[in-house]
Amino acid sequence: MCLFHDGHVRLLLRILILLLPLFVTTASAAGANRHGIDFSGHWELDYQMSDFPSEKIRWEYTRIRAQVEKMIERSDRPINPAALNVESIVGLGRLTEKIAQATVLDVEQQDDYIVVNRNDDFALVCDFANAAPLVSAVGAESCEWDEDQLVFNLTLPDGLRVSHRLSLAADRSRMNVATTVKVIGLPYPFTLNRVYQPFEPGEGMYQCEFTIATQTTCTLGGSESP
Amino acid sequence: MKPGERLLALCGLLMLLGSCATPEQAPLSAPVSLDEVQLNVATRPPVLPLAVSISRFDAAPAETGGLRSAVNQVRSVERRFLPYQLKLSLERSGWFGPVRVLPVLDPGAELTVRGVILSSDGTHLALAIQVEDATGRVWLERDYLDSASVADYTRDPVFTIDPFQGLYDQIANDMIRVLADMGEQQIRQIASIAEMRYAAMLSPEYFGRFLNETGDRYGLSGLPAASDPLMERVMRIRASEHLFADSADAHYESLYRRLGPTYAWWRHYSNELISGNNRLEQMDATRGATPGTWYALERVYKIYQESRMNEDALRELTDSFDRETAPTVTDLAGRVVELTGTLTEQHQAWRQLMRQYYEETR
Numbered sequence: 104m105c106l107f108h109d110g111h112v113r114l115l116l117r118i119l120i121l122l123l124p125l126f127v128t129t130a131s132a133a134g135a136n137r138h139g140i141d142f143s144g145h146w147e148l149d150y151q152m153s154d155f156p157s158e159k160i161r162w163e164y165t166r167i168r169a170q171v172e173k174m175i176e177r178s179d180r181p182i183n184p185a186a187l188n189v190e191s192i193v194g195l196g197r198l199t200e201k202i203a204q205a206t207v208l209d210v211e212q213q214d215d216y217i218v219v220n221r222n223d224d225f226a227l228v229c230d231f232a233n234a235a236p237l238v239s240a241v242g243a244e245s246c247e248w249d250e251d252q253l254v255f256n257l258t259l260p261d262g263l264r265v266s267h268r269l270s271l272a273a274d275r276s277r278m279n280v281a282t283t284v285k286v287i288g289l290p291y292p293f294t295l296n297r298v299y300q301p302f303e304p305g306e307g308m309y310q311c312e313f314t315i316a317t318q319t320t321c322t323l324g325g326s327e328s329p
Numbered sequence: 330m331k332p333g334e335r336l337l338a339l340c341g342l343l344m345l346l347g348s349c350a351t352p353e354q355a356p357l358s359a360p361v362s363l364d365e366v367q368l369n370v371a372t373r374p375p376v377l378p379l380a381v382s383i384s385r386f387d388a389a390p391a392e393t394g395g396l397r398s399a400v401n402q403v404r405s406v407e408r409r410f411l412p413y414q415l416k417l418s419l420e421r422s423g424w425f426g427p428v429r430v431l432p433v434l435d436p437g438a439e440l441t442v443r444g445v446i447l448s449s450d451g452t453h454l455a456l457a458i459q460v461e462d463a464t465g466r467v468w469l470e471r472d473y474l475d476s477a478s479v480a481d482y483t484r485d486p487v488f489t490i491d492p493f494q495g496l497y498d499q500i501a502n503d504m505i506r507v508l509a510d511m512g513e514q515q516i517r518q519i520a521s522i523a524e525m526r527y528a529a530m531l532s533p534e535y536f537g538r539f540l541n542e543t544g545d546r547y548g549l550s551g552l553p554a555a556s557d558p559l560m561e562r563v564m565r566i567r568a569s570e571h572l573f574a575d576s577a578d579a580h581y582e583s584l585y586r587r588l589g590p591t592y593a594w595w596r597h598y599s600n601e602l603i604s605g606n607n608r609l610e611q612m613d614a615t616r617g618a619t620p621g622t623w624y625a626l627e628r629v630y631k632i633y634q635e636s637r638m639n640e641d642a643l644r645e646l647t648d649s650f651d652r653e654t655a656p657t658v659t660d661l662a663g664r665v666v667e668l669t670g671t672l673t674e675q676h677q678a679w680r681q682l683m684r685q686y687y688e689e690t691r
Contacts, residue, residue, distance in 0.1 A: 194623040197623070198623060198626060198627060198630070201627065201630070202630060220641075224634065224638070225634055225637030225638045225640070225641055226637075226641050239636065241632050241633045241636050242633040242636075244637075257633070259629050259630060259633055260629050261625065261626060261629050263626050263629050263630060265630070286626065
């Protein structure tokens with residue numbers, strides 16, 4: 104006897120389809136921070152060291168077009184250039200730019216979890232003790248340590264795949280977030296590197312805190328006021 | 330579970346689901362809709378109103394525990410929010426005395442309500458409720474299940490009517506049914522035993538002898554004299570306890586008022602997801618996003634982003650609730666005390682103070 108409604112079946116199948124790649128990618132447990140990497144702190148975008156999206160798109164476009172041309176030249180059979188969809192790199196690049204928009208990161212890390220708060224975006228959250236993907240009908244999310252790098256994988260409908268790979272300089276002077284966007288059916292992923300540098304918030308400025316009772320309250324903090 | 334086993338389990342589940350893609354079949358146990366439940370409202374105030382203490386609900390452990398689980402964040406709100414919703418139903422019925430929501434069990438309560446959130450996703454709400462009076466008699470011990478439809482949410486866009494109101498009213502009605510069958514003598518005895526249990530908590534060696542305990546049930550083997558100075562002191566402390574309980578209750582009211590709209594939004598949103606009718610896909614179509622276009626993909630990401638940002642907001646609100654509970658300034662039999670920390674910590678400190686005060690003034 105069937106235990107599920109037809110509607111439930113559709114929803115569950117959709118979730119399972121979203122989950123499938125995560126079952127494969129989370130083969131290694133999320134819990135092993137074997138290198139004792141600590142991302143915690145306040146980080147702001149270092150524009151100079153980060154990829155400049157338009158330039159990266161142009162560079163990728165040129166590179167892939169050259170590859171395609173070479174492939175066509177070498178191929179015995181005729182290849183329709185339109186089928187390789189080189190132009191899609193521009194759309195993919197623009198989408199990646201929107202996904203990697205954060206300019207300020209506020210990272211809270213403990214032994215068993217990390218929360219990467221991003222301005223104007225949702226927080227990337229990883230529970231090291233629990234590698235199970237976080238799944239909803241609108242997408243699935245997982246995280247894993249890849250040696251000294253922490254990777255967040257998002258599996259979204261319509262074949263959209265996003266990964267954020269966090270890596271830290273040995274002297275903690277910079278943190279790189281490599282955001283890669285793939286779309287199933289397109290042969291080229293697009294990666295944007297955003298480099299962040301540490302900063303101390305609130306020095307000689309306002310310190311703001313959100314509370315239920317008072318909403319957002321700001322007070323003067325940091326250096327002494329004149 | 331090893332990755333291989335996980336994949337195997339997933340394949341098994343897929344096969345099971347595949348076998349279900351047959352003609353529509355009714356679920357084995359259809360959720361009950363309690364939309365038609367009418368709250369039993371007292372026509373006149375009760376002669377001996379029993380005070381009700383609702384302790385913060387427990388929650389069945391979520392399947393995907395840990396920090397990433399939005400369910401856990403929402404449960405954290407619900408454990409505080411849903412008891413308050415029940416309190417409102419009980420108050421509105423007019424059958425009971427003061428109804429308070431407390432962070433822990435109240436040992437001197439006349440009537441105690443415990444609850445466990447079995448499941449809650451905006452579409453279904455299942456609660457296990459146990460109601461027990463001071464004598465140890467269990468009034469109710471059953472699971473309640475209610476379902477909400479999209480219509481429940483759309484008919485009230487500002488979320489002033491709880492889509493599961495029928496469930497709370499049903500619990501209240503079940504409690505009222507037991508109460509209505511009780512005689513005045515029985516109700517009076519519950520109140521007396523509650524007083525004596527409270528007194529025995531402060532001084533078991535003195536007041537314990539007035540109580541007889543058989544298993545889980547309590548009875549009276551006598552009562553102290555009306556002019557007993559120790560009992561007078563206990564009653565003064567108990568009055569202070571009620572004031573403290575009122576301030577704890579005010580914290581829950583604050584949560585209810587401030588978090589209500591956010592929680593209602595989450596529940597509405599969750600309801601849309603769980604109903605699984607491809608609403609999001611339909612939204613794409615109606616908004617002119619052609620599948621396969623960059624605009625459509627951008628919308629896919631934005632919908633995910635929006636749902637996760639709302640989870641973040643809910644988590645921040647939940648965290649700040651416990652963090653910001655302001656110090657409670659209260660009166661302990663004429664002495665002003667200030668308590669800090671979370672509500673649970675404040676409650677523990679309060680109990681410690683009461684015992685100290687009782688010992689000091691013996």
